[in-house]
Amino acid sequence: MDNWPLGDAVIRQYIEGFYGHGDYRAKYWFIGMEFGGGGSEAEVASRIQGWHDRGGLELEDLGGPKGVARNSRWFQPNYPLQATWKQLIRVLLSAEGSPPSREQIRSYQVNKLGRKGGLDCILELLPLPSPGLNSWLYGPFCKRIPYLCDRPTYTAHVAPLRIKHLRDLIAEHCPPNVIFYGSGYAHWWREIAGADFRPSEVDAVSSARVGDTHYVVMHHPAARGLTGAYFEAVGLLLAGTIRGQKGAARGVEKPL
Helix, strand or coil, X not given: CCCCCCCHHHHHHHHHHCCEEECCCCCEEEEEEECCCCCCXXXXXXXXXXXXHCCCCCEECCCCCCCCCCCCHHHXXXXXXXXXXXXXXXXXXXXXXXXXXXXXXXXXXHHCCXXXXXXXXXXXXXXXXXXXXXXXXXXXXXXXXXXHCCHHHHHHHHHHHXXXXXXXXXXXXXXXXXXXXXXXXXXXXXXXXXXXXXXXXXXCXXXXXXXXXXXXXXXXXXXXXXXXXXXXXHHHHHHCCCCCCCCCCCCCCCCC
16 A cells, blocks of 8 residues: 555544444444445545545535535436445335335435434444455555454454444444344444344344344345345334234345
């Protein structure tokens, strides 16, 4: 990364200080494993430097004329549905009422997702964007930031710090619903929730309640074999209206 227009201080601040989009007062918090994208050095540098130039906020607003994603294709005509977001929105809208149509999901993505004062808060455990678990662009920083030498070292260094902060945020804001997506990361989700998860009325979905917060662990939207019915069932579970629907939707990952 010697050729990248990105200073060590900026990337350290990003790792320690950026958590996602939306509002901590939101009714639904979605927590994933890491930010997607970051397929090239130029894209990563642009995203991290852009975050720093906008003020280095812990939580950014996706919308508005100065929103972080205003130039993203997901917010431009013809407004394509983003693969992960659309299923998170499906969960939220199903919890708020009836299972949504594609156009209702599209409208929420364009006009409401990740907004200040909105219903959702979209957070990630690991901060550096990456297109997949087998990709690691940050090795060249190793000489100056040793824990960026490889993904395991980075994860071991960063995850405990961010888990503690996420736990502190939950304790402070007491969100009614926290939805973890990616059941393969259940060990991290248990640490954040401070509780063991038990099977729910929906196959391959586990849940726990700690105080006033309802925690749910579901498959990642990118998992194979899932349909919209699976995420609608998660929403109904959050709403407390799931009855007699066990097995309504199955995924390919093993239940927790």
